[in-house]
Amino acid sequence: MSRATTVRLDLRALVHNLRRVRVAAPGRRVAAAVKADGYGHGLVRVARTLDADAFAVACLEEALTLREAGVTRPILLLEGVFEAAELPSCARHDLAVAVHHPDQARMLETARLERPVRVWLKIDTGMHRLGLEPETAPAIFQRLRDGPSVRTDIGLMSHLARADERDCDDTLRQLRTFEAAIADLPGERSLANSAGILGWPRTHFDWVRPGIMLYGASPFVDSLAPDEDLRPVMTLHTRLISIKRLRQGEPVGYGGTWVCPEDMDVGVAAVGYGDGYPRHAPSGTPVLLNGREAVLIGRVSMDMITLDLRRHPEARIGDSVVLWGEGLPVERIAQAAGTISYTLLCGVTARVKRDVVPADGD
Numbered sequence: 205m206s207r208a209t210t211v212r213l214d215l216r217a218l219v220h221n222l223r224r225v226r227v228a229a230p231g232r233r234v235a236a237a238v239k240a241d242g243y244g245h246g247l248v249r250v251a252r253t254l255d256a257d258a259f260a261v262a263c264l265e266e267a268l269t270l271r272e273a274g275v276t277r278p279i280l281l282l283e284g285v286f287e288a289a290e291l292p293s294c295a296r297h298d299l300a301v302a303v304h305h306p307d308q309a310r311m312l313e314t315a316r317l318e319r320p321v322r323v324w325l326k327i328d329t330g331m332h333r334l335g336l337e338p339e340t341a342p343a344i345f346q347r348l349r350d351g352p353s354v355r356t357d358i359g360l361m362s363h364l365a366r367a368d369e370r371d372c373d374d375t376l377r378q379l380r381t382f383e384a385a386i387a388d389l390p391g392e393r394s395l396a397n398s399a400g401i402l403g404w405p406r407t408h409f410d411w412v413r414p415g416i417m418l419y420g421a422s423p424f425v426d427s428l429a430p431d432e433d434l435r436p437v438m439t440l441h442t443r444l445i446s447i448k449r450l451r452q453g454e455p456v457g458y459g460g461t462w463v464c465p466e467d468m469d470v471g472v473a474a475v476g477y478g479d480g481y482p483r484h485a486p487s488g489t490p491v492l493l494n495g496r497e498a499v500l501i502g503r504v505s506m507d508m509i510t511l512d513l514r515r516h517p518e519a520r521i522g523d524s525v526v527l528w529g530e531g532l533p534v535e536r537i538a539q540a541a542g543t544i545s546y547t548l549l550c551g552v553t554a555r556v557k558r559d560v561v562p563a564d565g566d
């Protein structure tokens with residue numbers, strides 16, 4: 205038997221989750237965030253499955269991968285170009301670019317392109333990462349519109365820093381800042397990420413930009429995917445490769461961080477940080493053993509984890525172990541390991557076999 209570690213990608217769940225976006229934000233257009241290899245689910249695979257109105261990526265390389273795969277929908281570079289030399293490709297392949305800094309506006313003003321590109325002005329409304337100062341937006345808007353390299357249908361966007369916290373005033377403050385900055389400007393508007401889509405209807409505007417919810421994880425700190433009617437696309441799965449009887453007082457794994465409190469069975473599952481399972485998942489982190497919760501004990505190693513089998517007397521070598529996904533929300537593992545679902549989904553390594561369930565398979 206070869207190593208059983210597999211990631212199952214259920215594309216039916218992806219379709220369901222996009223439907224969930226459209227229910228939450230009726231009548232709005234959807235730019236699906238597919239950056240970072242579709243949050244670890246496969247950039248082209250995700251884009252071919254999703255009937256989104258546009259795709260949002262982090263860089264030109266990701267956009268060109270989509271165009272080469274035959275994706276013809278609009279594509280937006282969320283961070284725009286990093287240097288002027290990228291602009292001719294954007295024009296040729298019809299890629300929209302964010303303009304978040306005056307330098308990027310200058311690049312467009314001096315570029316000579318075969319045809320004008322679509323621009324989304326990205327305004328800093330309080331996240332203070334990327335974005336134009338709100339009071340500078342109208343002037344930059346005018347300059348770009350008057351130049352030959354930019355299409356006249358300039359979009360207006362910003363990004364929310366704390367929409368995942370349901371009662372945080374900062375989101376309303378960002379909303380007000382956004383509305384004030386663009387009050388006198390024409391053009392399509394976009395503000396909401398997944399948390400905005402599900403939790404803050406006033407942020408929907410013309411285009412919503414879901415990411416994490418498409419992949420079936422809750423964007424909120426206080427809920428799990430099933431609470432939001434989201435279905436996990438990714439299930440990380442392996443099998444038990446050993447069961448051993450250990451005596452009270454015997455340590456388990458590197459560092460001996462877990463010591464058996466009594467004579468007990470310890471199982472070994474074939475998954476570790478070399479597969480993208482988080483190294484910092486502590487003892488007590490849940491797994492699903494034959495569909496029932498068991499807990500990890502001791503340190504995570506590169507290729508293996510150890511499990512407490514005291515409540516699983518029926519366990520046998522070869523039994524199924526789910527690390528996250530169907531039946532075990534990835535948010536729970538992220539929380540246990542002190543991280544977020546995004547990093548776990550993005551972090552499954554290349555050696556893990558992909559097992560794809562097609563979208564039309566139901």
Ligand SMILES: *Cc1c(COP(=O)(O)O)cnc(C)c1O
Nearest residue numbers: 237282363397398413414415416
């Ligand atoms: C990644 C990203 C999104 C999607 O965010 P989620 O929290 O995954 O929904 C939306 N907008 C921008 C600008 C992004 O970078």
